Amino acid sequence: MANEVGKRYVCKKCGAEYIVTRGGKGKLYCCGQPMEIKK
Amino acid sequence: MNTTDFLSISCAICPERTLMIFEGQRWSYVHTNERVNKLADSLRRHGVKKGDRIAMLEVNCNQYIEAYFAAAKLGAIFVPLNFRAKVEELFYMISNVEAKMILVGDRYLQMVNGMLPKLPSVKQCITLGRMTKGTLRYEDLIEAGSPGEITTEIADDDITILMYTAGTTGRPKAVPLRHSAFVSYVLENVQPADPEIEERNLLTVPLYHVAGIQAVLAAVYGGRTLVLMRQFDTDEWLKIVEKERVTRAMLVPTMLKWIIDQPDFEKYDLTSLEVITYGAAPMPYEVIKKAIEKMPWVKFINAYGQTETASTITALGPEDHVIEGTDEEIEKKLKRLTRSIGKPLPDVEIRIADENGNPLGPVQVGEIWVRGPRVMNGYWGDEEKSKAVLNEDGWLRTGDKGWMDEDGYIYLEGRADDIIIRGGENISPEEVEDVLYSHPKIEDAAVIGVPDPEWGQELRAIVVLKKGKEATPEEIMEYCRSRLAGFKRPRSVIFVDSLPRNPMGKVLKKELKEKYGQA
Numbered sequence: 261m262a263n264e265v266g267k268r269y270v271c272k273k274c275g276a277e278y279i280v281t282r283g284g285k286g287k288l289y290c291c292g293q294p295m296e297i298k299k
Numbered sequence: 300m301n302t303t304d305f306l307s308i309s310c311a312i313c314p315e316r317t318l319m320i321f322e323g324q325r326w327s328y329v330h331t332n333e334r335v336n337k338l339a340d341s342l343r344r345h346g347v348k349k350g351d352r353i354a355m356l357e358v359n360c361n362q363y364i365e366a367y368f369a370a371a372k373l374g375a376i377f378v379p380l381n382f383r384a385k386v387e388e389l390f391y392m393i394s395n396v397e398a399k400m401i402l403v404g405d406r407y408l409q410m411v412n413g414m415l416p417k418l419p420s421v422k423q424c425i426t427l428g429r430m431t432k433g434t435l436r437y438e439d440l441i442e443a444g445s446p447g448e449i450t451t452e453i454a455d456d457d458i459t460i461l462m463y464t465a466g467t468t469g470r471p472k473a474v475p476l477r478h479s480a481f482v483s484y485v486l487e488n489v490q491p492a493d494p495e496i497e498e499r500n501l502l503t504v505p506l507y508h509v510a511g512i513q514a515v516l517a518a519v520y521g522g523r524t525l526v527l528m529r530q531f532d533t534d535e536w537l538k539i540v541e542k543e544r545v546t547r548a549m550l551v552p553t554m555l556k557w558i559i560d561q562p563d564f565e566k567y568d569l570t571s572l573e574v575i576t577y578g579a580a581p582m583p584y585e586v587i588k589k590a591i592e593k594m595p596w597v598k599f600i601n602a603y604g605q606t607e608t609a610s611t612i613t614a615l616g617p618e619d620h621v622i623e624g625t626d627e628e629i630e631k632k633l634k635r636l637t638r639s640i641g642k643p644l645p646d647v648e649i650r651i652a653d654e655n656g657n658p659l660g661p662v663q664v665g666e667i668w669v670r671g672p673r674v675m676n677g678y679w680g681d682e683e684k685s686k687a688v689l690n691e692d693g694w695l696r697t698g699d700k701g702w703m704d705e706d707g708y709i710y711l712e713g714r715a716d717d718i719i720i721r722g723g724e725n726i727s728p729e730e731v732e733d734v735l736y737s738h739p740k741i742e743d744a745a746v747i748g749v750p751d752p753e754w755g756q757e758l759r760a761i762v763v764l765k766k767g768k769e770a771t772p773e774e775i776m777e778y779c780r781s782r783l784a785g786f787k788r789p790r791s792v793i794f795v796d797s798l799p800r801n802p803m804g805k806v807l808k809k810e811l812k813e814k815y816g817q818a
Contacts, residue, residue, distance in 0.1 A: 266312040266494040279491050281311035 269295035301453045301478035303371050305485065305520035306332055309492040313522045316497065320543060321361045321527040328522075331365065337444030338369040338437075342400070344444075345423055345435070349374030349451055352396045352461065356380045356389070356411065357404030358529040362427050362437060363506050364515055366402055371459050371478075374451040378461045378473075379507040382407065383802055388471065390414050393421065396461050396473055396679065402437065405429055455479040461679055462509055464606035465801065473679035476509070480609035483672040484513065485520040487645045488611075492522020499524045499571075501545040503531040503554060508803060510579050510602075513610035514549050523547070533557045537567040544571035549602075552582045553804030559590050569594060578602035578611070580805040581711065581729055583736045584637045591620055603640035603711075607688070607695055609673040613649065613709055615641030637733065638710045640701075647671045651703050656690060661705050664712050664725070667697045700727070717808055719748035719756050724786050726758065728808075731789065734782045735760055738775065740768040743798050745806045746789060750818045760789035761811055763797055770794075 265283045270276070271290035277298060278288060288295040306328070309318075314329040326334070347353065353370045355377065357363060363379075370377040378396050380389060382404070389410070393401065397420035403411045405428035412431075415421060423435060430436045459478050463471040490496075500518045502525055504511040518525050526543050528535060531554050539545065550558070555577055558564065575590070575597050582601060591599065598617035604610040615635060622632050635641075643649045650658045651665040659665040674695045677685035688696045700712040712718070713727040720726070728746035735744035743763035748756035760779075764770055772792035779788045793815050799807040 266492065268491070279308065279312075281308055 268298040270298045271295050300482045300486075301371070301455065301457070302459055302481050302516055303368060303453070304482075305516055306335070306368055309519055309522040312492040313494055316522060317524045318519070319361045319364060319525050319527060320499075322529075324361070326361060331361075331368075333446045334441055335365050335368040335372065336446050336449055337441045338365055339372045339449045340444035340447070341440035342369060342375075343373055343449070345400075345440075347373055347375050347400060349453075349457075351375045351399040352378050354378040354380055354393055354396070354398040354401040355403075356382055356401065356407045357427055358382055359502060359506050359511070359527050360404075360427070360529065361527065362402070364519075364525070364527075367460075367506075367512075367515070371453075372449040372451060374453050374457060376458050376461055378463075379512070381463065381465075381507045381802070382505070386410060386414070390417070391470055392463055392473075393418055395470075399423070400425060402427060403434075408434075453478065455482065460512060462512070462606050463507070464509075472681060472684055474509075474606045474675050475677070475679055476512075476606075476609050476675070480673040480675075481513070481516050483646045484609060484611070484644075485517055489517045489521050491520060494522075496522075497524065498546045498573075499526055499543055501526045501528070501536070501539060501543070501548040503528050503536060504549055504551065504579070505530070505802060508579070509604070509606045509610045510549060510551075510803075533561050534563075537561065537564070537569070540569050540572060541567045546571055547574045547576070548572065549576045549578075551579045551804040552577060552586055553580070553800065555582075555590055556586045559586070559593050564593065570596065572597050574598045574600060574617070576600045576602050578604070579803040584733050585736045587620070587636060591622075601639075601641060603709075605697060607675045607697075608647075608669055608671075609675075611644060612647045612669055612671075612673065613641045613643050615639050615708075635708055635710075638729070639704075639708045640711055641709065642707050643669075643709070646673065649703075649709060650694070651701060651709075652694075652696075656694070659702075661703055664700060664702045666715060667699045667701045667709065667711075668694045669697060670694045700725075714808075717747075719746070719758055721748070721751075721756050721758065721786055722754045726787050728758075731758060731760070731779070731783060731787055734779055735762065735775070737782075738778050740764055740770045741775075742766075745798050745808065745811055747808060747811050747816055749791070749816050751790075752818075757791070758787070758789040759815060760792045761798065761815055762792055762794050764794060 269278045269288050273291035310328045310332045317325045318328045318331045319326045367377050400423045402425045426434045427437045458475040460476040461473045500523050599620040601615035602611040604612045648670040650668045652668045653665050670693050713729050731746045742765045745761045749759045751757040775792045799810045
């Protein structure tokens with residue numbers, strides 16, 4: 261799934277959080293697994 | 300990360316959203332950023348370097364926020380000045396930090412020009428309005444500057460602001476506020492900008508106060524719109540909330556009181572308001588109770604902090620302003636609403652300590668100490684005063700007395716300086732003042748200690764009666780008799796037309812003690 265501007269992603273493994281400041285087509289990965297959108 | 304990132308992140312997420320609304324004009328995030336870059340570029344061409352101090356003397360306006368970010372992008376240190384300060388005090392504040400530049404509003408230009416010959420550090424004066432001889436004009440600097448991004452090497456613990464705090468004795472002290480302090484605050488307590496969520500913050504707290512700066516930085520990081528007022532005015536506030544559909548406001552207790560006491564209050568549609576944060580001075584229970592009754596849809600937050608802690612360190616949240624539940628819960632909540640400043644924020648450590656710094660247990664009254672990434676590491680150029688408040692483990696003594704309950708809620712017992720000691724008993728003036736506020740004839744009140752040969756000190760109430768009301772000292776003292784323990788009752792009452800307060804609404808007890816504190 262593409263990443264969108266303003267969306268926050270969290271790594272379920274290490275807890276790191278990312279905020280997207282420029283959207284793109286790629287998927288976000290951390291600790292070897294896809295990141296999830298923070299709810 | 301540093302505070303300039305707050306602006307660039309929000310510019311990326313919501314570039315076209317309005318960042319500032321001021322006197323009919325609007326500036327988007329991307330437009331503001333462009334103005335900031337241009338100003339920074341011009342300042343740099345005029346010799347501003349990293350670490351230079353840039354002072355500002357003006358009421359709140361869009362230029363204030365732009366100037367702050369321009370200074371920050373250059374790694375310079377912004378020094379907001381109290382526009383109510385007297386000439387001697389301003390001279391001291393500017394010379395103490397050796398300001399290199401000063402940005403001045405038209406109203407203050409004559410005063411500043413008079414000082415400049417004696418301020419060798421100031422190389423340039425910039426006027427925010429009209430051009431005068433020997434000065435540069437703010438808008439000309441913006442026009443001449445390049446809009447390209449400015450990149451400066453900024454360390455997390457670099458100082459971004461030197462903010463003066465008024466002491467109760469002696470001269471104001473300059474508190475170095477670091478980027479890391481504000482970054483810590485927003486990352487733990489503020490939701491970053493969201494393209495789908497729009498909020499409007501009404502800013503009335505002056506930007507020379509840490510609460511004002513914190514509100515701006517939180518709003519920018521949060522991608523919110525800042526609605527600016529030059530200075531607080533009750534009618535204007537009500538009109539603006541209605542017109543701009545303001546969602547958040549920060550008020551000092553005096554402002555909230557004026558708002559809810561406004562005769563036309565019911566005329567205004569304030570339903571857009573979601574959150575009102577209050578602080579900077581103790582909130583009388585009668586005022587917050589009335590505010591909750593008049594605006595039951597609003598979430599209230601009591602925020603406690605100091606300049607030395609880069610603003611808020613504890614908060615009494617919205618859920619603690621909703622008085623419902625079992626009888627036991629209601630009683631607890633009423634107690635908290637009357638005196639609690641809530642619980643520490645996530646990035647803050649708090650301890651209640653005795654005179655020797657030993658931690659005290661629940662319910663024991665001591666001094667509130669604080670530690671964490673937001674605490675300053677010393678006053679600018681004043682090692683002696685720094686040592687008096689900071690210990691070697693990084694704990695800061697706030698100077699406020701308080702205690703913690705078993706649930707971790709902190710309660711204020713007043714300034715250590717203001718505590719009255721009568722016959723060996725410590726009395727917090729705030730407790731007595733709360734009782735006085737509840738009197739139907741009293742508009743405003745303060746309590747001070749006066750020397751007494753038998754008890755050491757006795758309590759004196761300084762009272763402002765409501766318009767058209769009359770009362771005798773005996774009547775006031777009798778009212779207190781049924782509501783306070785014997786040793787806490789005022790033994791004398793003086794009626795005055797008004798209490799001296801600073802712009803943030805804090806009663807100037809020092810002045811009251813000088814005027815009315817003789818036996």
